[in-house]
Amino acid sequence: MAKRITATDVAAYYGGFKAIDGVSLTIEPKSVTALIGPSGCGKSTFLRTLNRMHEVIPGARVEGKVLLDSEDLYGVGVDAVAVRRTIGMVFQRPNPFPTMSIYDNVAAGLKLNGIKGKQTLDEAVERSLRGANLWNEVKDRLSKPGAGLSGGQQQRLCIARAIAVEPQVLLMDEPCSALDPISTLAIEDLMTDLKDRFTIVIVTHNMQQAARVSDRTGFFSLEATGEPGRLIEIDDTSTIFSNPSEKRTEDYITGRFG
Amino acid sequence: MTTPVADPTVAPSSALSGGSTGRGDRVFFALTGASGIALVLTIVAIGAFLVVQAVPALRDDTTSFLTTKAFLPEADRPTFGIAVLVSGTVITSLIAMVLAVPVALGVAIFVTQYAPRRLAGLLGGIVDLLAAVPSVVYGLWGIAYLDRHLQSVNSGLNSALGWFPLFGDTGGRYGRSVLLASLVLAIMVLPIIAALSREVLLQVSPSLREAALALGATRWEAIRTAVLPPSWPGITSAIMLGLGRALGETIAVALVLGTSSQITTKILGSGGNTIAANIAQKFSEYAQGGRGALIATGLVLFVITFAVNALARLIVVRSARRRLG
Numbered sequence: 117m118a119k120r121i122t123a124t125d126v127a128a129y130y131g132g133f134k135a136i137d138g139v140s141l142t143i144e145p146k147s148v149t150a151l152i153g154p155s156g157c158g159k160s161t162f163l164r165t166l167n168r169m170h171e172v173i174p175g176a177r178v179e180g181k182v183l184l185d186s187e188d189l190y191g192v193g194v195d196a197v198a199v200r201r202t203i204g205m206v207f208q209r210p211n212p213f214p215t216m217s218i219y220d221n222v223a224a225g226l227k228l229n230g231i232k233g234k235q236t237l238d239e240a241v242e243r244s245l246r247g248a249n250l251w252n253e254v255k256d257r258l259s260k261p262g263a264g265l266s267g268g269q270q271q272r273l274c275i276a277r278a279i280a281v282e283p284q285v286l287l288m289d290e291p292c293s294a295l296d297p298i299s300t301l302a303i304e305d306l307m308t309d310l311k312d313r314f315t316i317v318i319v320t321h322n323m324q325q326a327a328r329v330s331d332r333t334g335f336f337s338l339e340a341t342g343e344p345g346r347l348i349e350i351d352d353t354s355t356i357f358s359n360p361s362e363k364r365t366e367d368y369i370t371g372r373f374g
Numbered sequence: 375m376t377t378p379v380a381d382p383t384v385a386p387s388s389a390l391s392g393g394s395t396g397r398g399d400r401v402f403f404a405l406t407g408a409s410g411i412a413l414v415l416t417i418v419a420i421g422a423f424l425v426v427q428a429v430p431a432l433r434d435d436t437t438s439f440l441t442t443k444a445f446l447p448e449a450d451r452p453t454f455g456i457a458v459l460v461s462g463t464v465i466t467s468l469i470a471m472v473l474a475v476p477v478a479l480g481v482a483i484f485v486t487q488y489a490p491r492r493l494a495g496l497l498g499g500i501v502d503l504l505a506a507v508p509s510v511v512y513g514l515w516g517i518a519y520l521d522r523h524l525q526s527v528n529s530g531l532n533s534a535l536g537w538f539p540l541f542g543d544t545g546g547r548y549g550r551s552v553l554l555a556s557l558v559l560a561i562m563v564l565p566i567i568a569a570l571s572r573e574v575l576l577q578v579s580p581s582l583r584e585a586a587l588a589l590g591a592t593r594w595e596a597i598r599t600a601v602l603p604p605s606w607p608g609i610t611s612a613i614m615l616g617l618g619r620a621l622g623e624t625i626a627v628a629l630v631l632g633t634s635s636q637i638t639t640k641i642l643g644s645g646g647n648t649i650a651a652n653i654a655q656k657f658s659e660y661a662q663g664g665r666g667a668l669i670a671t672g673l674v675l676f677v678i679t680f681a682v683n684a685l686a687r688l689i690v691v692r693s694a695r696r697r698l699g
Contacts, residue, residue, distance in 0.1 A: 172587055174491055201590030211581040215603040215694070224599060225589035274585070281589060 118145035118315040119185045119284040121166060126180035127344070128161050128170050135161045137344035139180070141334055143285075148307055148316045150326035150353065153336030154368065158345025159319045160208075162336070163287050166317065167203035168196040184284065201229065204283035208290040210270035212262035212277070218245075219258040221273055225281040240280055248276035249306050268299020275306065279314070286310065288318040292325065304329050323369055327357050335365045424673040431666025439670070443635060445652065447667035448660060454667045456674055461637045462646025463675065466552060466627065467620040469641065470559035475613055478564045482571035482609075487583075487597050498572060504565035513626030516558035517550070521630065524554050528642040540641050550632035552641040555648075558626050563616035570615060574608030575601060607690045614686045618679050624650040649675045 121143040128136045136158035143149045151159040164170040165178045168189060182189040189199050212221045222241045231237065241258070245251040250272040254265070262273050271291060278286060288307075292300040307316055307329045320326050326333050334350035349362045360366050432439060434452050442455020481501060485494045528551055535541045578601050586596035602609075628651035632644025647655075649671045657668055 167588065169584065169588060172584065197590055197592050200588055205588035207581060207584065207588075209581060211579070211585045213582060213585070213600055213603070224586070228586070228589055228591050228595055228599065277585075277589065 118313065120145045120183075121285060121315065121317075122181075122183040123162075123166070124181040124183070126162065126165055126178065126182060128158070128165050128178050129176060130173065131175040134344040136165075136336075137346055139336075139347045141347055141350050143315060143317055144332065145315045146311055146313075147331040148311050148318060148329050149350075150330035150333045151317065151319045151336060152321075152323055152326050152333060152368075153345070153348075154338075155321075156341070156345070157336040157338050159334075159336045160289050161345070162347075163289055163317060163319050164205075166285070166287055167205055168199045169205060171196065201225075201281060202283055203285040203287060204278035204281065206271070206274050206278050206286065206288045206291045209294050210267055210274050212265075212270050212273050214261070214263045216262060217259045218254050218262045218265070218273060221262040222276045222280050225277060229281060241276075244276040244280035245273075247279050247310065248272045249302060249309075250276055266299070268295050268302060271295060271299065271303060272306065275303070275310075279310070283314065285315040285317065288316065290319050290321060293321060300325070323357075327353060333357070335360070335362070335368060337364055337368065421673075421676065424669055424676055427666055428670035428673045431663060431670050434663060435667070443637065445635070445667075445671075447664040452663060452667070454670075456649070456671050458635060458637055458646045459649045459652055459671055460674065460678070462552075462631070463621055463648040463650070463678070465639070465641070465646070466555045466559055466631070466648060467617060469553070469556035470563060470620045471613070471617055473556065473560035474564040474567060474616065478567035478612075478616070479571060479609070481564075481568040482575055483597060485568075485572050486575040487593065487601065498569075501565045501568045501572065505569045507565075509562055509623055509626045510629075512558050512562045513629035516554060516626065516630040520557065521550060521554060524551070524557070528553065532642050540639060550630055551643050552631065552638065552645045555627050555631040556641065558630050559620045559623055562623065562626060563620050566619060567612050567616040570612035571605075571609050574605045574612060577608070578604055606693070610686050610690050614683050617682060621679055621682070622650050622675065623648075624654045627651040628654050 123142075124140050126136065126139040127134060139158075139162055151163065153159050161170060166182060166189075168178075170176050170178055178190060180190070184199075184202065188194065213224060216224065219241055222244050223237050226237060226240055231240070242251060242255075245254060250269060253269060254260075254273075262270065265273060271294075275286075275291075292303050295303065304325065307318065310316060311331075318326075318330065330353045332350060333353045333356040335348045335356065336345050337348050338345040348364050349356070349360060351360070356365060357369055360369065366372075431447070431452075431454075435447075435454055436451045437444075437453040437455055439455060441457055442453060443458045445454045445456070445459065446452065447454040481497070485497050485501070489497060531541050582600040582604070583596050586600040587593075591599055627648050631647065631651060633647040633651075634644050636645065638645030653668045653672060657665060660668065
């Protein structure tokens with residue numbers, strides 16, 4: 117199920133502006149990798165290059181290689197739509213489809229993949245909602261609108277929606293930044309459960325969160341505004357937070373800058 | 375030092391009491407509330423005017439108002455029925471909507487979802503511009519240009535597809551046809567529907583589209599899954615405004631529709647007339663009684679527009695309820 121991602125010399129542009137440059141790293145399967153760094157350092161941009169969501173923005177493009185196991189996501193003939201079916205994404209703000217019920221939100225990706233049959237969908241919806249630790253809270257109101265849930269529940273609904281299509285990798289772009297501490301805790305617990313099945317990459321502004329949930333942590337930074345962001349280092353989370361090899365990483369995690 | 379105790383008999387300090395901020399709110403509430411009430415009163419007043427003016431004329435009518443075809447309010451025995459006018463109004467508007475709505479939605483979706491930014495800006499500007507062109511210009515273009523070129527199309531359609539119920543049997547008159555009036559109406563309402571629908575589609579949060587794309591939706595699937603569903607109420611309103619404009623369009627129809635006193639479903643030939651065009655053509659030549667009859671037809675148009683709008687609202691509310699249980 118879970119696969120390894122190997123990025124080699126990835127650069128991403130918004131029109132003429134180079135947002136990240138020379139990012140090379142490996143993301144291990146069945147683990148949580150956190151990407152941290154100051155605002156504007158390109159960590160979210162890099163995350164979006166991993167499922168070809170970056171190019172959705174007009175004028176945006178990517179250079180370099182991203183391998184999923186051995187297949188280059190940017191290779192000739194690779195379909196971005198197929199890539200996104202394999203590598204799921206959870207966004208910063210909960211974005212359930214507002215006109216759809218809880219059930220339909222979770223089933224949306226399956227229906228897009230042409231999966232039909234009430235029983236198949238019922239099972240997948242229950243499995244995904246259980247997987248997202250939301251089943252017990254919503255099982256009696258699956259036909260109610262997803263937008264009626266609390267922010268934390270909506271975000272778990274979005275996670276259920278993303279894992280319903282059984283992706284190989286789950287990308288999470290600051291999934292807790294709009295949530296209260298209790299909802300945040302629920303999502304962090306969930307990540308620990310989910311890494312048994314998925315490769316997880318999470319972008320976070322919250323260093324404590326990175327320390328709590330991740331196995332490996334990558335630190336991004338940029339020289340100056342207008343310069344592209346770069347990966348400074350990536351290592352085991354315990355090493356990054358106790359004994360980083362780069363001074364800039366140490367300065368950041370000890371709060372001396374950023 | 376003693377702690378001052380709040381004296382319940384003294385009014386709270388000025389910093390926290392209502393004062394000027396409360397007054398501003400009240401003034402604004404009054405202004406906006408008055409605007410809302412003024413709008414309702416205006417509509418009620420127009421409705422009342424139509425009823426008051428129409429009723430005496432209807433009393434003089436010697437035939438059945440709703441089912442009679444002949445509209446002769448100035449005759450010795452005034453007969454005026456609105457069957458032809460209503461059918462002409464409804465048929466031309468319906469055909470116009472059938473022609474305009476798909477294209478308008480296509481334009482709106484293309485401009486907001488597919489077009490590169492610069493092209494989108496250009497197209498959006500053109501659509502807005504077209505929406506602002508006065509209808510008489512469309513009417514003039516219809517009669518001076520489209521009429522001539524549609525004649526051969528019409529006669530071609532008639533001979534090739536004459537068996538089709540809507541075509542055929544036009545008595546050899548192909549020029550100022552129902553189809554011409556519908557086409558002019560369609561071209562007229564298309565930019566309105568497109569411009570309003572575009573605004574509606576732009577309101578949909580880009581994060582919804584991204585959510586669908588991230589699930590592995592193609593562009594079209596993302597539009598269908600994430601962008602269109604929350605837009606339907608707004609798009610319905612856009613279509614209704616377009617339909618209202620088509621139903622009430624006066625001068626363009628008066629210019630291009632060849633009138634007759636028969637109800638027709640043959641859209642290649644002249645046929646019927648519309649309520650609005652009929653009022654414009656006859657009002658100045660009629661005396662008191664005839665004018666009353668025209669006002670009665672105006673009342674019918676008012677009611678039709680109201681009914682169509684109410685129906686559309688109902689459909690929107692119903693579908694939202696069905697979707698969300």
